[in-house]
Amino acid sequence: MRYSQPTLILVISIISLFLRSEEVNYNYTIIAEGLDRPWSLAVIDDENIIFTELSGNLRQIKDGKLLSAPVAGTPEVLFKGQGGMSGVVLDPNFQNNKVLYLAFSARDVGVRTNTLKVVRAVLSNNELRDVSEIFSAFPSRNTALHYGAKMVFMDDGTLLITNGDGFNYREKAQSLDNHFGKIVRINSDGSLPADNPFSDDPNALPEIWSYGHRNPQGIINYKGEIYGLEHGPMGGDEINVIKPGNNYGWPAITYGKDYNGSIISPFTEMKGMEQPIKYWVPSIAPSGMMLYDKDLFPEWKGSIFVSSMKPGSVRRLELKENKITQEHIIFDDLSRIRDIAFLPNGSILLATDGSGGEIISVQPN
Amino acid sequence: MVKTFFDLLLTAIVVTILVVVVSTSSNLLWLNSMNMPIDFSLVTSTFLKDVVGMNFNSQIPLYLLISIPLILFLFSTKLISKRFLLNRVFPYVLAGGLSMLFLMILLPFALDNLEPISGSRTNIGKLCMTICGCLGGYLYGFRQIRKDDNEI
Numbered sequence: 001m002r003y004s005q006p007t008l009i010l011v012i013s014i015i016s017l018f019l020r021s022e023e024v025n026y027n028y029t030i031i032a033e034g035l036d037r038p039w040s041l042a043v044i045d046d047e048n049i050i051f052t053e054l055s056g057n058l059r060q061i062k063d064g065k066l067l068s069a070p071v072a073g074t075p076e077v078l079f080k081g082q083g084g085m086s087g088v089v090l091d092p093n094f095q096n097n098k099v100l101y102l103a104f105s106a107r108d109v110g111v112r113t114n115t116l117k118v119v120r121a122v123l124s125n126n127e128l129r130d131v132s133e134i135f136s137a138f139p140s141r142n143t144a145l146h147y148g149a150k151m152v153f154m155d156d157g158t159l160l161i162t163n164g165d166g167f168n169y170r171e172k173a174q175s176l177d178n179h180f181g182k183i184v185r186i187n188s189d190g191s192l193p194a195d196n197p198f199s200d201d202p203n204a205l206p207e208i209w210s211y212g213h214r215n216p217q218g219i220i221n222y223k224g225e226i227y228g229l230e231h232g233p234m235g236g237d238e239i240n241v242i243k244p245g246n247n248y249g250w251p252a253i254t255y256g257k258d259y260n261g262s263i264i265s266p267f268t269e270m271k272g273m274e275q276p277i278k279y280w281v282p283s284i285a286p287s288g289m290m291l292y293d294k295d296l297f298p299e300w301k302g303s304i305f306v307s308s309m310k311p312g313s314v315r316r317l318e319l320k321e322n323k324i325t326q327e328h329i330i331f332d333d334l335s336r337i338r339d340i341a342f343l344p345n346g347s348i349l350l351a352t353d354g355s356g357g358e359i360i361s362v363q364p365n
Numbered sequence: 366m367v368k369t370f371f372d373l374l375l376t377a378i379v380v381t382i383l384v385v386v387v388s389t390s391s392n393l394l395w396l397n398s399m400n401m402p403i404d405f406s407l408v409t410s411t412f413l414k415d416v417v418g419m420n421f422n423s424q425i426p427l428y429l430l431i432s433i434p435l436i437l438f439l440f441s442t443k444l445i446s447k448r449f450l451l452n453r454v455f456p457y458v459l460a461g462g463l464s465m466l467f468l469m470i471l472l473p474f475a476l477d478n479l480e481p482i483s484g485s486r487t488n489i490g491k492l493c494m495t496i497c498g499c500l501g502g503y504l505y506g507f508r509q510i511r512k513d514d515n516e517i
Contacts, residue, residue, distance in 0.1 A: 143477065143478045144477055144478075167479060168478070170483075174399060252396060252399050252401060257418060258418075258483060259423070259481065260419055260423045260424075260425075260481050260482060261415075261418030261421070261422035261423035261427075262388060262392070262415045262423075262483065263411050263414050263415055263418065265392075265396060265401070266396075266407055270401065
């Protein structure tokens with residue numbers, strides 16, 4: 001039997017289309033709604049979730065239900081521009097000690113500047129106790145943009161905190177005498193680990209772990225490998241493999257342009273500056289990241305998921321030996337997605353952005 | 366009137382180009398200080414890309430941003446000069462400089478301290494931008510006075 005060439009091409013095209021598409025059927029369940037700019041998710045277990053609202057609240061979903069009252073005893077935040085109650089992360093021993101960490105923008109006392117701060121606190125019922133400041137970014141800024149403000153624990157129990165470049169201070173991301181555009185590493189009590197890469201450099205701040213970042217809005221630890229998600233300018237969003245002491249190039253090298261249309265740098269690579277494992281031009285406005293390591297969606301196991309706000313969707317990135325091999329767009333029928341996480345049972349959690357935000361659980365059909 | 370309007374637009378174009386020169390230069394000077402290889406062809410191509418980018422690919426075109434205060438200040442100065450029979454360039458130079466200073470104060474004020482023109486984030490940058498406005502004012506004033514002299 002002979003087929004005409006157009007028929008063969010059509011058949012092959014249809015087969016390849018099916019092979020490349022996301023053949024995963026899923027459904028959404030809204031588990032919390034009417035939220036005020038949900039920003040960051042922290043999962044305790046399948047039924048218990050903690051999340052921040054940028055406007056200044058820490059909220060709990062307890063036994064699958066949203067508690068109407070926010071957690072009491074949270075620190076006062078500067079809710080302005082991109083600032084507010086931002087990152088939340090649980091202590092690795094949270095099940096026993098109920099300790100969590102909050103990253104937020106805070107106004108300086110008596111002056112018009114502000115900075116990124118991190119506190120450690122104990123969650124007791126719906127209240128924070130023993131709140132103590134463990135990090136304050138230096139120096140302060142007069143803008144309310146680019147705080148980073150995401151955190152992750154390393155395998156050795158130290159805490160990585162991302163701090164953005166403050167928009168007006170982008171060149172400072174390349175110097176080590178400040179925290180602008182840096183990822184810093186501290187112990188969970190705020191003390192300094194002895195083995196930070198610049199701890200012996202008298203001209204560098206000893207908390208610095210890596211530098212040359214713009215606005216790192218995602219950071220994950222997968223089996224000891226740290227991946228950072230960089231919110232770029234017009235284009236130039238990046239995923240980087242974060243190593244101690246490395247320079248990630250901003251703003252000396254970038255794939256993006258400034259919002260005013262000008263060239264930030266004509267260079268995209270330079271010796272001594274790291275290349276991303278993935279970048280986006282034009283920008284997708286990435287907001288959060290996870291590496292899916294569960295069996296509920298077996299096809300997605302081992303993929304990096306990046307939530308994005310422009311347009312609202314999630315990018316699933318197939319990862320092989322620290323290289324992104326394929327990109328798939330999923331969950332693009334929702335609005336701007338601010339953060340993403342997964343539950344121990346494998347369901348995926350999405351936080352949609354803005355006032356009236358929702359927390360949505362995704363399960364297979 | 367048509368000539369006055371044309372002169373205002375011409376001045377705005379000149380000031381816009383000067384501002385791009387300052388912005389591109391400050392950026393490339395910083396990159397040079399980071400030991401990035403900056404050569405003449407890179408300076409030229411970056412400048413041309415900035416002229417296009419800042420005026421056609423920006424959320425607010427730079428030309429529009431500069432034109433509004435500049436035209437307002439220079440045209441007001443022309444009216445005042447005519448009223449008081451001041452036939453000097455200096456008021457226009459002052460007006461041009463003030464219009465840029467006004468823009469650089471107003472923009473961060475309106476945008477929560479955000480400085481969208483990267484070249485104006487430092488005090489030297491602000492000074493250079495003000496000088497751009499002064500030069501624009503000089504150009505406009507010179508052409509107005511010459512026109513007035515010709516009319517006499």
